[in-house]
Amino acid sequence: MKFASTRDKNHIVSFQDALFQGLSPDGGLYYPIETPDLKSSFSLFDQNSSFQDIASSLIVSLLGDEIPESDSQILAKRAFPFSPELKKLNDKINILELYHGPSSAFKDFGASFLATSMEYFLNDRDQKAVILTATSGDTGSAVAKAFYDKKNIDVVILYPSGRVSPLQEKQMTTLGKNIHALEVDGSFDDCQRMVKDSFTDKELSGINLSSANSINLGRLIPQSFYYVWAVSRLKNASEVPVFCVPSGNFGNLTAGLYAKSWGLETGKFIAATNRNDVVPSYLASAIYTPRASVQTYSNAMDVGAPSNFERMQTLYNNDVSLMKKDIIGCMVSDEDTLATMKYMDEEYGYAVCPHTAVGIKAAMDRTSKESNITVLSTAHPGKFMEVYEKAVGKKPQLPASLLAVKDLDKVSRLISNSSKELKKTLLSLFS
Numbered sequence: 001m002k003f004a005s006t007r008d009k010n011h012i013v014s015f016q017d018a019l020f021q022g023l024s025p026d027g028g029l030y031y032p033i034e035t036p037d038l039k040s041s042f043s044l045f046d047q048n049s050s051f052q053d054i055a056s057s058l059i060v061s062l063l064g065d066e067i068p069e070s071d072s073q074i075l076a077k078r079a080f081p082f083s084p085e086l087k088k089l090n091d092k093i094n095i096l097e098l099y100h101g102p103s104s105a106f107k108d109f110g111a112s113f114l115a116t117s118m119e120y121f122l123n124d125r126d127q128k129a130v131i132l133t134a135t136s137g138d139t140g141s142a143v144a145k146a147f148y149d150k151k152n153i154d155v156v157i158l159y160p161s162g163r164v165s166p167l168q169e170k171q172m173t174t175l176g177k178n179i180h181a182l183e184v185d186g187s188f189d190d191c192q193r194m195v196k197d198s199f200t201d202k203e204l205s206g207i208n209l210s211s212a213n214s215i216n217l218g219r220l221i222p223q224s225f226y227y228v229w230a231v232s233r234l235k236n237a238s239e240v241p242v243f244c245v246p247s248g249n250f251g252n253l254t255a256g257l258y259a260k261s262w263g264l265e266t267g268k269f270i271a272a273t274n275r276n277d278v279v280p281s282y283l284a285s286a287i288y289t290p291r292a293s294v295q296t297y298s299n300a301m302d303v304g305a306p307s308n309f310e311r312m313q314t315l316y317n318n319d320v321s322l323m324k325k326d327i328i329g330c331m332v333s334d335e336d337t338l339a340t341m342k343y344m345d346e347e348y349g350y351a352v353c354p355h356t357a358v359g360i361k362a363a364m365d366r367t368s369k370e371s372n373i374t375v376l377s378t379a380h381p382g383k384f385m386e387v388y389e390k391a392v393g394k395k396p397q398l399p400a401s402l403l404a405v406k407d408l409d410k411v412s413r414l415i416s417n418s419s420k421e422l423k424k425t426l427l428s429l430f431s
């Protein structure tokens, strides 16, 4: 499979180049130019197919010209020593738990595959890489875990000061070694802008920069694998599954749309956002107006200019009516988010994080129209202890990954929200 830039369809690269460039030099995002028909491979998967088997088969189908079959099995095994879990909530709603990996969030699937495949290709290349990542909370912690102590790779994480949960911050700032945390006096959108500016800055061309955000295809492609895994578990349902995806930067949703374009049998996708609802607004008005993000209880989705919107527009030829055939937008308020967390505890004895609550509320509002909805559960509720306590009135249980960092001291460097200051910092660290 080959990949082109969303800003120039004639700029075509291999997977390996897309992986190490992160962003295309013209500022666009790489997208798959081919649309393989994988229906027949999908039909072979069932309840007994493990996540690793599905991942390895998709690596061959999608990236087989660069990763041979024998290596795909090794890569899948190395990248995914954890798996999604599917839980039935009621007759109409299932929950796809994606937080059983090392940082307790769905980003582990993408981050772990990215780190594993970069290490795999770096073995053949005589070079070092610096991974620059913007995070509103979950990406940074997953990337820190996935790349920790990897040879020839340094990671720089930019996060908005005071706008990630205390435990997310601990996950990013306590590892040390090759993981550098920059606390930015600004919003996630500032962090994302600063990262993108660095990719096109000629003075930084001496540093081999790449990204671990969903702008990097190596992060995005593996996120499609769990949709395929979920459908393999939901095969006997009378209706095809509708996926409800809590969305911020829209990488998770875009990965699902790609899987559908490759022949995965799904219904529509519900794009569930918090008050940062630029995509639902676009679907309603056909006018795209990115804007400064506002702070909400579902902080990892506080994104005012979602990166992957560019890929979504390319997929649907900039045609909003085509996009609306596949995507339903839904905005969930902070009040409803907290109320849903409480409701889930009282009604089902099931703890959910604020982002998953946004998805569940959006799904519950659609059950009069859809009867087989799978909500992607994005993170362990323990990562958002303070919001959980506020909503439910008790503390969530913490998984081992969070207990391990809870009492460690954070080490971060505070910088302003200027691309110039980031440049200075990168040059001082890596030249």
Ligand SMILES: N[C@@H](CCOP(=O)(O)O)C(=O)O
Pocket: 134, 135, 136, 137, 138, 139, 140, 212, 213, 214, 215, 248, 249, 251, 252, 300, 301, 303, 307
């Ligand atoms: N929600 C994200 C924001 C970055 O999104 P990404 O999927 O492009 O990495 C986060 O938790 O950092």
